[in-house]
Amino acid sequence: xxxxxxxxxxxxxxxxxxxxxxxxxxxxxxxxxxxxxxxxxxxxxxxxxxxxxxxxxxxxxxxxxxxxxxxxxxxxxxxxxxxxxxxxxxxxxxxxxxxxxxxxxxxxxxxxxxxxxxxxxxxxxxxxxxxxxxxxxxxxxxxxxxxxxxxxxxxxxxxxxxxxxxxxxxxxxxxxxxxxxxxxxxxxxxxxxxxxxxxxxxxxxxxxxxxxxxxxxxxxxxxxxxxxxxxxxxxxxxxxxxxxxxxxxxxxxxxxxxxxxxxxxxxxxxxxxxxxxxxxxxxxxxxxxxxxxxxxxxxxxxxxxxxxxxxxxxxxxxxxxxxxxxxxxxxxxxxxxxxxxxxxxxxxxxxxxxxxxxxxxxxxxxxxxxxxxxxxxxxxxxxxxxxxxxxxxxxxxxxxxxxxxxxxxxxxxxxx
Numbered sequence: 001x002x003x004x005x006x007x008x009x010x011x012x013x014x015x016x017x018x019x020x021x022x023x024x025x026x027x028x029x030x031x032x033x034x035x036x037x038x039x040x041x042x043x044x045x046x047x048x049x050x051x052x053x054x055x056x057x058x059x060x061x062x063x064x065x066x067x068x069x070x071x072x073x074x075x076x077x078x079x080x081x082x083x084x085x086x087x088x089x090x091x092x093x094x095x096x097x098x099x100x101x102x103x104x105x106x107x108x109x110x111x112x113x114x115x116x117x118x119x120x121x122x123x124x125x126x127x128x129x130x131x132x133x134x135x136x137x138x139x140x141x142x143x144x145x146x147x148x149x150x151x152x153x154x155x156x157x158x159x160x161x162x163x164x165x166x167x168x169x170x171x172x173x174x175x176x177x178x179x180x181x182x183x184x185x186x187x188x189x190x191x192x193x194x195x196x197x198x199x200x201x202x203x204x205x206x207x208x209x210x211x212x213x214x215x216x217x218x219x220x221x222x223x224x225x226x227x228x229x230x231x232x233x234x235x236x237x238x239x240x241x242x243x244x245x246x247x248x249x250x251x252x253x254x255x256x257x258x259x260x261x262x263x264x265x266x267x268x269x270x271x272x273x274x275x276x277x278x279x280x281x282x283x284x285x286x287x288x289x290x291x292x293x294x295x296x297x298x299x300x301x302x303x304x305x306x307x308x309x310x311x312x313x314x315x316x317x318x319x320x321x322x323x324x325x326x327x328x329x330x331x332x333x334x335x336x337x338x339x340x341x342x343x344x345x346x347x348x349x350x351x352x353x354x355x356x357x358x359x360x361x362x363x364x365x366x367x368x369x370x371x372x373x374x375x376x377x378x379x380x381x382x383x384x385x386x387x388x389x390x391x392x393x394x395x396x397x398x399x400x401x402x403x404x405x406x407x408x409x410x411x412x413x414x415x416x
Contacts (some may be wrong), residue, residue: 001363014132016280020189021125024088026155027120027179031095032114033156034175036252037267045168046104054381057249061374063115065367072123072363076356079192080084080128083165090117092179094272095407099172122366126346127359131171131193136290139300143343145195147279150339153248154275161264200413220360229352229411234365238415239404240341241369242376243315243397247274249377258370259324269328277332281307290342298367300344301408308405311337312398319394351413374396 035042035056044051075083094114101107126142133141162171215223224230251274256266285303292299311334317331346362353361378391 006399014137015141017132017190018129018141020186021084021129021145021183022148023182024084024121024125024186025145026152027088027092027182028118029149030153030156030251031091031152031172031175031179032118033153033248034159034171035111037156037271038163038171039253040263041168042107042164046107048104049381050384051378051381052104054078054249054378056107057245058374058378058405060106060111060115061370061377063100063112063232064119065115065370065374067119068123068363068370069217069221069360070363071120071126071365072359072361073220074120075124075127075359075363080124080131080359081186081190081192083124084128084190085186087117087120088186089180089183092176092183093120094176095172095179095186096176097174099169103134105193111297112408114281119363119366121364123359126362128193130346130350130355130358136293138347139289139343140283140286142346143339146339146342147282149342150275150278150282150335152182154271156267156271157334159267161268198297201287209337217360220357221222221364224353224357224361227352229413230361232407233349233352234368236387236404236408237345237365237369238372239400241373243401244338245271245370245373245377246380247392250380250384250390250393253384254319255327255392258391259327269331273331274335274338276336277337278339278342279335281341282343283339284342286343289347300348300351300415301411304341304348304402305405305408307337307340308401311335312405315401316379316395318400319391319398348411348413352411 016188042048042056046052071083071087091114094110094117098107098110098114101110125145129141129145130138159168159171162168225234247270251270252263252267255261255270256263259266261269285307289300289303292303296302314330314333314337318327318334321327321330346358349361349365350358380390383393384390
């Protein structure tokens with residue numbers, strides 16, 4: 001069979017993969033972010049302090065972070081599909097369970113298990129997309145997939161309204177049940193890229209002994225951290241995790257208190273405006289990066305730097321202004337920068353490390369990023385208990401984000 005006859009079907013399925021995983025990405029972030037917009041009724045139900053409420057997000061991030069390298073490693077070793085289906089079914093079942101918990105310790109346990117199960121998805125999902133999409137379409141495909149995360153974050157803000165109308169438990173129960181059903185659907189429609197596996201076999205034949213010497217988890221991590229460019233990317237990921245999770249965890253509270261909004265408007269505003277900008281940015285960043293990549297292999301790095309050089313000052317502005325419409329514009333511009341970033345992070349990683357270890361590599365980046373992010377969400381709650389303003393925290397985060405973005409200039413990339 002000639003390549004001409006197989007290319008159309010393969011090409012269409014490569015984009016169908018993006019569509020199938022888009023909904024998975026949506027559920028991934030919708031489930032995890034429901035809790036932030038439902039802060040007040042959950043706090044009232046379990047009589048929590050701000051630090052305890054922050055701990056609900058922190059324990060999720062810690063378990064998510066610690067298991068991310070292992071989830072990525074399993075995706076590299078056993079196949080993307082198995083790990084994706086396992087992840088979706090387990091985290092959806094836990095989301096359903098969360099709607100029935102009756103104590104703060106029980107909710108903490110549910111958040112830990114959710115973190116463990118969700119840790120398996122992002123490395124496997126992005127690796128599957130990278131398997132099907134090579135250099136010329138990789139940023140756009142990654143960006144379209146990441147837009148599902150934004151949609152999940154944006155609609156996660158609806159949790160505030162759900163909690164007012166039906167109670168906070170209803171949202172967890174409904175979305176959890178839907179996710180379990182969709183996980184079963186993926187068993188039939190999702191498949192790993194066999195042509196990518198054949199390419200690995202061909203490389204092994206041309207280089208005898210390569211496949212047999214495939215590294216274990218800890219050997220892979222040692223190999224990764226020995227690369228200077230990977231360490232630069234790791235530092236950048238950690239800062240990005242701090243900033244992103246301070247936004248995910250505390251922006252609804254900041255908007256509610258700083259601009260005197262009700263819980264529903266604060267929750268939807270905190271997710272909606274940032275995600276509108278992110279959706280535009282992820283498409284724009286993907287298209288521009290893929291086109292620029294044809295003439296400059298560092299295009300993806302440059303776009304990330306340009307994005308946050310423009311977007312981070314607007315995060316500072318959001319934390320400083322007392323005019324709500326200015327804050328809306330600032331959130332959208334920052335979201336634009338984050339979208340450009342998200343469409344290019346996995347493609348940049350693919351230019352830094354061996355393709356056989358990209359899921360493990362992304363998982364390890366998630367590991368430190370989310371652990372540090374989780375610590376900072378908890379620290380944010382402690383600072384609030386000590387009457388330190390979230391405005392100051394967000395201003396400092398904006399400055400740190402610019403420094404991290406410009407550090408990417410020190411990276412060296414390989415041609416794919």
